[in-house]
Amino acid sequence: xxxxxxDFAIFLPIVFTLYWFVVQKNLKLQNLLIIxxxxxxxxxxxxxxxxxxxxxxxxxxxxxxxLSKYEDKTKRKVLLLLSLFVNLGFLGFFxxxxxxxxxxxxxxxLFGSNISIQGLNIILxxxxxxxxxxxxxxxxxxxxxxxxxxxxxxSFLAFVSFFPQLVAGPIERASNLLPQFYKKRRFVYSNAVxxxxxxxxxxxKKVVVADNCATFANQIFDNYSEHSASTLVFGVLFFTxxxxxxxxxYSDIAIGTSRLFGFNLMRNFAFPYFSRDIAEFWRRxxxxxxxxxxxxxxxxLGGSKGGLVKKIRNVFVIFLVSGFWHGxxxxxxxxxxxxxxxxxxxxxxxxxRVNTNDVAEGRLFPTFVEFRxxxxxxxxxxxxxxxxxxxxxxxxxxxxxxxxxxxxxxVPDNLINWLITLAFIFTLVFVEWLQRGKEHALELHDIxxxxxxxxxxxxLIFFTIFWYGGSQQDFIYFxx
Numbered sequence: 001x002x003x004x005x006x007d008f009a010i011f012l013p014i015v016f017t018l019y020w021f022v023v024q025k026n027l028k029l030q031n032l033l034i035i036x037x038x039x040x041x042x043x044x045x046x047x048x049x050x051x052x053x054x055x056x057x058x059x060x061x062x063x064x065x066x067l068s069k070y071e072d073k074t075k076r077k078v079l080l081l082l083s084l085f086v087n088l089g090f091l092g093f094f095x096x097x098x099x100x101x102x103x104x105x106x107x108x109x110l111f112g113s114n115i116s117i118q119g120l121n122i123i124l125x126x127x128x129x130x131x132x133x134x135x136x137x138x139x140x141x142x143x144x145x146x147x148x149x150x151x152x153x154x155s156f157l158a159f160v161s162f163f164p165q166l167v168a169g170p171i172e173r174a175s176n177l178l179p180q181f182y183k184k185r186r187f188v189y190s191n192a193v194x195x196x197x198x199x200x201x202x203x204x205k206k207v208v209v210a211d212n213c214a215t216f217a218n219q220i221f222d223n224y225s226e227h228s229a230s231t232l233v234f235g236v237l238f239f240t241x242x243x244x245x246x247x248x249x250y251s252d253i254a255i256g257t258s259r260l261f262g263f264n265l266m267r268n269f270a271f272p273y274f275s276r277d278i279a280e281f282w283r284r285x286x287x288x289x290x291x292x293x294x295x296x297x298x299x300x301l302g303g304s305k306g307g308l309v310k311k312i313r314n315v316f317v318i319f320l321v322s323g324f325w326h327g328x329x330x331x332x333x334x335x336x337x338x339x340x341x342x343x344x345x346x347x348x349x350x351x352x353r354v355n356t357n358d359v360a361e362g363r364l365f366p367t368f369v370e371f372r373x374x375x376x377x378x379x380x381x382x383x384x385x386x387x388x389x390x391x392x393x394x395x396x397x398x399x400x401x402x403x404x405x406x407x408x409x410x411v412p413d414n415l416i417n418w419l420i421t422l423a424f425i426f427t428l429v430f431v432e433w434l435q436r437g438k439e440h441a442l443e444l445h446d447i448x449x450x451x452x453x454x455x456x457x458x459x460l461i462f463f464t465i466f467w468y469g470g471s472q473q474d475f476i477y478f479x480x
Contacts, residue, residue, distance in 0.1 A: 001044040002475070003253045004207050011041065016260055020187055027184050031154040034181075034261070038163035042126070049125040052090060057160040059086055060135045064142045064149035064156075076143060083139040091132045094124055096328045127167030129325060133292055135160055138174035140296060147175050155181035164257040168250045168475055170268040170288035177265070185262030190445070195259030197442035197458075202252025204461050207469035209428050210245030212421040213238040216414075221389055224399045228407035232399060234418065236382045239389045241425050244273065246476045247286070252440055271436045273429075274359050276373035278342040278380060279352035289325070293318050304347070315347060316340045326388070331396060335387040342380055358437045420468070 001007050015037045023029035043050050063083045070076050138159075141147035150156050159178045165171075220227055220235030227235070251268035258265045272284035282290050298318045304311055316337070323336020346352045359374065360366040366374065383400070390396035412418075435441045444454065 001041050003250065003257075004203060004469075007044065011037075012257065012260075019261060024187075028154055030185065031158045031181055034158045034163070035154065035161060038158070038161035038166060041163040042161065042166055045126050046123070052125055052128070053131060053161055054157075056087060056090070056132065056135050057157050059083065060139050060160075061150070061153055061156045063139050065151065067139070067142045068149040080139060080143045083136065087132050087136055091128055094128055130169050130171055131160060131166060133171050133289075134174070137171075137292065137296070138178070141174055147178075150178065150182075152182065162258075162263075164254040164261075164263075165265055168247070168254070169286075170251060170254065170266050171292055172265060172288070173292075177263070180263050187262065191259050191262075194443065194445065195256040197444065198252045198256030198259070198440045200256075200458065200461055201440060201442045202249040202254075202256060203465050204249075205245040205252065205428065206249030206475070207465050208245075209421075209424050210242045210249060211469060212424060213242035213245065216418060216421065217242050217389070221399070224395070224402060227402070227413060228410050229403050229405045230408055230410050231412045231414070232403050233408070234412050234415075235399075236386055236389075236403075237425075238418075238421070240273075240378075240382050240385050241428070243385065243388070243476055244269075245428065250475050255440075267439060271432050273378055273381070274374055274433065274436055275377050276355045276359055276370060277346055277351070277377055278339065279346050280355040281377055281381060282339070282343070283356075289322065293322055297321060308348075311347065312344060315344055319343065329391075330393050331387045331390055334393055334396070335384050338384045338387065342384075361437065424464075424468070 001011060015033070019030060019033055023033055039050055039053075042053065060083055063079050066079045067076055070079070138147070138156075142149045155178065158181050159172075159174065162172075162177070217235055217238040220231060221239065224232060224235065248269040255265045255268070266288055268286060268288050270284040270287065272281050275281035275284055298314055301314045301317060302310055303314060319336040319340035320333060321336070323332040323334070323339075326332040326335075343352070355373075359370055386399050387393065387396040390399055432441045435443065449457075
């Protein structure tokens with residue numbers, strides 16, 4: 001079920017009404033309703049894969065109880081390894097089996113040996129990377145004794161399957177989300193209103209910005225050899241805002257929807273395209289994944305401690321694994337490698353923690369130096385996105401080659417057709433720049449605006465979504 005669908009527009013009010021007006025006095029019934037609604041939400045796509053979520057949930061629930069019973073380090077480690085093996089095994093099979101098989105065959109062909117192994121027609125379960133990492137955060141934290149295992153199976157099943165963030169995050173930590181299922185929730189009008197604002201802005205980013213950008217990005221990337229360099233520049237620009245509007249839009253809708261039910265999810269985007277260096281960008285982009293890898297991979301490897309070689313190794317590991325997490329294609333690995341190359345000079349100069357505040361804090365405009373830093377970081381990010389979007393590494397390299405030609409000075413092929421979409425991109429950037437110090441772009445509780453003006457603004461966004469929404473596109477991160 002898509003957030004930007006009629007199905008969800010019917011589903012959400014029904015669940016909301018049952019949650020607050022029928023079962024609001026019974027915590028267990030509320031959690032049970034969330035489980036049923038979440039399984040319906042996920043099963044709407046393909047009910048057969050519900051068994052994976054249920055199995056992973058029951059496995060890690062049982063392992064958590066087992067970890068609470070044993071003090072022997074060997075037995076506890078065996079239980080942890082069982083969770084890692086099964087969860088990552090499912091992820092590896094569904095997501096990477098054919099990738100490894102194809103590369104295995106290609107490796108033999110380099111040495112003149114041709115082997116024939118039939119690949120499998122595997123359907124990738126939506127959101128498997130997200131809920132797998134979410135359940136792993138539970139077993140790892142219980143193993144480290146940073147979290148007490150739960151005996152409340154309803155709360156645990158609801159935690160794993162919570163429908164707002166089930167298929168594309170944020171990847172919640174058990175330590176943050178799970179305890180919220182133990183406590184009685186109460187309806188807070190101001191939180192619900194703020195959640196609705198965040199949903200509205202998320203829909204604008206997804207339906208108006210991302211889906212319209214997708215149309216032009218697809219046309220240009222699919223026929224890049226036929227276009228001028230100036231057109232290719234706009235192709236990358238459209239994809240840059242497509243993926244941001246698509247993914248951050250999903251996160252906004254997920255977080256806003258959660259607030260309607262009395263839950264607080266972690267922030268997943270913090271206006272990343274206003275970053276002044278690549279380190280700041282990664283503190284602001286897909287925060288739930290970046291911090292997951294930091295806490296469960298980077299720090300255990302030694303983090304930034306140790307010698308120079310170890311520091312560089314850890315950076316490459318974290319970015320390459322992040323790239324591979326995104327998909328079974330060498331393009332994602334190269335994308336991760338390129339971001340590691342961007343990051344290492346900053347780390348070696350010990351400037352990776354310089355820009356930790358909001359840019360131009362307390363000012364309307366950035367300084368010239370800040371503006372230059374933002375543009376440079378944005379351009380580096382755009383180059384990396386070419387590899388993320390291209391079907392193969394060769395296509396990405398040819399696309400970049402096409403950017404550096406004399407036709408860069410020509411007028412793009414279809415500039416007139418793009419003007420409305422470019423206006424939406426400008427609107428997105430303008431509003432988010434003004435609100436860059438807030439949790440989301442429509443956080444207005446401390447801004448004095450008359451009620452008629454505020455509602456006029458909401459209605460304008462609503463009708464923009466209705467009239468100018470692009471052709472319905474699946475969320476990009478559903479494939480991950």
